[in-house]
Amino acid sequence: MKESNLVWKNTNKNVNSEEKEPVPEIHDIGKLINREATEIEHNFENYPGKLQGLPEIKENATWKGIREHHCQLPVERREKVLEEYPKSKETVILAIADSLASVVSRHIKIGGHPFYNVYKLWNPTQNITRLSNAIRAHSMGKEWIEKIVNFVNKNPSKEEYFQEFGAYLEKRCEDASPGCNITSLLTHSILVGKFYRVLKKIEIPLQIDFRNAKKEEICDLVNKKLPSLIKLTIIKCKIKLPQYIHRTRDLNIFKIREELLRKFQEKYPEVFFRTSDEMIIFSKDDSILDEIKNKIKKYGLIIEITKTISKLEKEDFKNNFIKVLFGRGEKKEVLYSKDPEDEIPSNIGICEVCQLSPVKSYDILSDDEKKLLVDEKGRTDNLCESCIEIRKYGESLSLLSKWEEGNVAWIKITLDFMKLVEKLKMLYKEYITGLGEKDVERYIEIRPSLISEFQLDYNKFLNQFNEKIHQNFDGEEKRVQDVLEDLYCIKINKLSEIVKILEIYNELIGEFFPKFRETSQFSNSPVRFVISCSNVKFPFFEHWRHLENPKYDVEVILIGKGKIELELNKLSKLLDIKLKEKTALEKLGNISEISEQLAWMQIFSEEGVKYYPELQKALRQGFKLSSLLTYIKIISD
Amino acid sequence: MVSYLEYKLESNALILGERIKGSVFRPSCKTLRWSTITMGLRKIFGSDDIHAVGILDHYNIEYFVYSPADRVTRTSKIPLQVEVLTDVIGRVYILKSHDINFPKEFEIYLGALISKGFGRCRLKFENEIDNSEIEIEKGILNTRIPLKYLEKFLIKKVIYSIYGYLFEPTSETSGVYIKSLFEGSEVVGPKFLLR
Numbered sequence: 001m002k003e004s005n006l007v008w009k010n011t012n013k014n015v016n017s018e019e020k021e022p023v024p025e026i027h028d029i030g031k032l033i034n035r036e037a038t039e040i041e042h043n044f045e046n047y048p049g050k051l052q053g054l055p056e057i058k059e060n061a062t063w064k065g066i067r068e069h070h071c072q073l074p075v076e077r078r079e080k081v082l083e084e085y086p087k088s089k090e091t092v093i094l095a096i097a098d099s100l101a102s103v104v105s106r107h108i109k110i111g112g113h114p115f116y117n118v119y120k121l122w123n124p125t126q127n128i129t130r131l132s133n134a135i136r137a138h139s140m141g142k143e144w145i146e147k148i149v150n151f152v153n154k155n156p157s158k159e160e161y162f163q164e165f166g167a168y169l170e171k172r173c174e175d176a177s178p179g180c181n182i183t184s185l186l187t188h189s190i191l192v193g194k195f196y197r198v199l200k201k202i203e204i205p206l207q208i209d210f211r212n213a214k215k216e217e218i219c220d221l222v223n224k225k226l227p228s229l230i231k232l233t234i235i236k237c238k239i240k241l242p243q244y245i246h247r248t249r250d251l252n253i254f255k256i257r258e259e260l261l262r263k264f265q266e267k268y269p270e271v272f273f274r275t276s277d278e279m280i281i282f283s284k285d286d287s288i289l290d291e292i293k294n295k296i297k298k299y300g301l302i303i304e305i306t307k308t309i310s311k312l313e314k315e316d317f318k319n320n321f322i323k324v325l326f327g328r329g330e331k332k333e334v335l336y337s338k339d340p341e342d343e344i345p346s347n348i349g350i351c352e353v354c355q356l357s358p359v360k361s362y363d364i365l366s367d368d369e370k371k372l373l374v375d376e377k378g379r380t381d382n383l384c385e386s387c388i389e390i391r392k393y394g395e396s397l398s399l400l401s402k403w404e405e406g407n408v409a410w411i412k413i414t415l416d417f418m419k420l421v422e423k424l425k426m427l428y429k430e431y432i433t434g435l436g437e438k439d440v441e442r443y444i445e446i447r448p449s450l451i452s453e454f455q456l457d458y459n460k461f462l463n464q465f466n467e468k469i470h471q472n473f474d475g476e477e478k479r480v481q482d483v484l485e486d487l488y489c490i491k492i493n494k495l496s497e498i499v500k501i502l503e504i505y506n507e508l509i510g511e512f513f514p515k516f517r518e519t520s521q522f523s524n525s526p527v528r529f530v531i532s533c534s535n536v537k538f539p540f541f542e543h544w545r546h547l548e549n550p551k552y553d554v555e556v557i558l559i560g561k562g563k564i565e566l567e568l569n570k571l572s573k574l575l576d577i578k579l580k581e582k583t584a585l586e587k588l589g590n591i592s593e594i595s596e597q598l599a600w601m602q603i604f605s606e607e608g609v610k611y612y613p614e615l616q617k618a619l620r621q622g623f624k625l626s627s628l629l630t631y632i633k634i635i636s637d
Numbered sequence: 638m639v640s641y642l643e644y645k646l647e648s649n650a651l652i653l654g655e656r657i658k659g660s661v662f663r664p665s666c667k668t669l670r671w672s673t674i675t676m677g678l679r680k681i682f683g684s685d686d687i688h689a690v691g692i693l694d695h696y697n698i699e700y701f702v703y704s705p706a707d708r709v710t711r712t713s714k715i716p717l718q719v720e721v722l723t724d725v726i727g728r729v730y731i732l733k734s735h736d737i738n739f740p741k742e743f744e745i746y747l748g749a750l751i752s753k754g755f756g757r758c759r760l761k762f763e764n765e766i767d768n769s770e771i772e773i774e775k776g777i778l779n780t781r782i783p784l785k786y787l788e789k790f791l792i793k794k795v796i797y798s799i800y801g802y803l804f805e806p807t808s809e810t811s812g813v814y815i816k817s818l819f820e821g822s823e824v825v826g827p828k829f830l831l832r
Contacts, residue, residue, distance in 0.1 A: 332797055332823070340800045342784070344814040350802055355656060539662050560700055560718065 022065030024196035037140035101191035114176035242354030300386030357384035412547035420526035495637035562630035584611035670781035776831030797823035
């Protein structure tokens with residue numbers, strides 16, 4: 001035991017280890033060990049504690065990061081504090097990154113026995129008070145500790161770390177204090193890695209002699225001075241499409257946009273969240289956007305930027321993050337790929353797709369470009385240079401371009417970040433109140449870590465949806481056209497197949513986000529679902545108007561025939577409605593074509609008691625008559 | 638000194654077509670853009686010195702299907718589905734000009750398919766808004782105005798721009814597409830033009 005402690009003392013002066021970079025993601029690996037039982041602190045400062053026969057620590061930069069990523073003084077916390085503290089620039093940055101990525105401010109911990117599992121606000125489970133049960137591994141066993149120590153001794157990469165321990169990190173919460181166990185160690189580790197790499201790019205004013213500095217001095221620097229000095233730019237960047245897309249071969253623009261954003265995220269750790277059309281970025285300044293601004297030029301995309309500069313002090317940072325997320329940053333701007341010209345003479349004309357640029361003269365088009373402009377009926381589109389580039393981009397959606405007749409259902413799942421924050425606030429309040437706290441308002445804060453935790457589940461939800469849609473609709477004939485991770489087009493043989501799509505969505509909502517079903521007039525679901533159905537030849541932009549900005553939690557639009565508009569809590573009820581009297585329903589459908597009011601009277605007539613009891617019940621439950629009549633059209637087909 | 642004449646607009650059915658080519662579905666614009674109302678008024682009152690914009694406060698959306706006939710072959714083309722705004726109530730703001738005396742009440746035909754009975758609008762004078770009464774605020778623009786005429790409508794600052802083009806005829810047979818600020822843009826301007 002003594003020998004191991006000596007290893008620490010020696011390595012503290014190891015100059016070589018300070019020159020190497022720690023893998024920041026691994027800093028909290030010690031939280032996978034049961035501290036109560038083993039007495040090993042999660043920063044391993046007292047390793048191996050009372051245990052014997054454990055491997056020695058082979059010092060490397062990651063071990064240094066693990067040991068020195070906290071900076072605690074007794075005045076800040078009543079409980080026993082960790083003795084170790086940052087003793088290099090790298091570990092100072094790691095400590096700041098750790099603090100930025102933590103789920104809540106340190107001052108809002110509720111007392112009580114720790115809960116080690118992740119309590120997902122949108123999909124809660126019972127709290128677990130034993131670490132081994134939470135992570136489903138013998139967290140105090142020698143073998144387990146040996147595995148962890150030997151692993152870090154090998155100086156692994158972050159990829160190896162997530163491969164080996166990802167499943168455990170996903171189950172263990174970052175902070176086990178009751179009320180704080182709302183994000184996983186996995187999310188926390190990813191965020192710390194990102195913040196660390198972003199902060200490394202910033203010139204940090206560190207004029208300190210680590211060898212002679214006292215702990216108090218460094219703690220003051222890490223916890224107070226640096227967070228008030230260092231500034232980060234928080235950016236929300238939305239890439240918008242140029243206006244109307246009415247030909248399926250112009251849908252390439254979706255692929256282009258998604259690929260641009262995906263590649264950008266892969267390249268820059270500064271991208272913290274990404275959907276198919278927007279990103280949230282934490283960066284030293286907004287020059288990071290130069291590259292993407294350059295790339296969008298070619299395709300005529302429009303970029304909408306909201307940004308603000310924030311200090312790293314927790315309150316400031318949290319408030320600014322929420323401000324930007326809500327699109328209320330200090331600076332908001334829209335950048336066009338190129339500034340539209342002041343006037344375009346009518347003999348030149350404006351592009352029929354984007355309507356923002358002059359038409360490229362037919363005479364200067366190459367033969368390949370000319371081919372791209374002619375449709376199957378021989379009509380020629382007049383397009384600008386950017387829109388021609390979009391058509392050149394790879395293969396268009398292969399299935400969709402083959403479908404000549406019949407109906408299609410466009411499906412879009414949308415995550416509204418603003419609604420998500422509101423909902424999470426409400427659910428967090430509910431959780432804290434359930435723990436017996438009265439003064440709950442001061443606990444309610446939504447930080448990037450919680451949004452990030454949600455996004456992990458949201459991505460799984462999208463993957464599951466994709467899998468189930470393909471399972472149910474792809475047989476001998478491929479009927480599902482993937483467009484984006486949250487946008488599909490399905491060829492449907494009968495309108496009644498829409499019910500299956502709704503059932504899949506409803507089942508997955510129950511599996512991933514059951515709390516979102518608790519909707520009300522003031523708190524709708526942040527995840528929204530739209531199905532827009534028409535003949536395959538119907539122009540896409542009309543679907544897009546419905547798909548892009550859903551107004552209800554669930555919408556089904558039969559273009560020209562009616563629509564269903566629902567709150568999420570009514571979806572199960574709708575799918576449970578059993579309508580048997582087919583002839584009577586057909587008759588009701590016909591009546592409703594003439595007048596909805598007449599259909600209402602029919603339902604509540606004497607005849608209605610016999611034929612439409614389910615509809616009467618549904619109307620009393622608050623369903624809209626128009627939604628029910630559309631549902632009848634769907635199930636009767 | 639700028640002042641505006643505010644008229645109440647009422648119409649049973651109006652088609653303010655968006656510029657879409659070769660499509661079987663023709664959506665309608667949901668605001669009364671500068672080009673539609675200005676050109677309509679210029680035609681009636683015979684002056685090129687008229688500038689006006691409008692806001693639609695209420696409308697329902699219905700669909701009208703019709704099949705244009707080919708006059709040469711006397712056959713019908715593919716039927717079109719046209720979006721129609723019905724029971725429309727709106728406001729029109731005309732920049733006051735001393736050369737023209739606008740009547741207190743008049744009829745005007747706006748938009749598409751006028752020959753099929755659409756587009757008849759009744760305009761009724763409501764109010765004259767003097768420069769001193771105009772409240773300037775930051776907000777979201779609710780109509781479409783060419784950039785070169787922004788000053789005429791007291792748009793003081795553009796914070797967030799959504800651009801598009803409006804058509805301005807220069808002769809019987811030709812014209813120019815002029816860069817314009819579309820609804821949804823964030824501006825500092827008269828409260829009555831904001832959402």
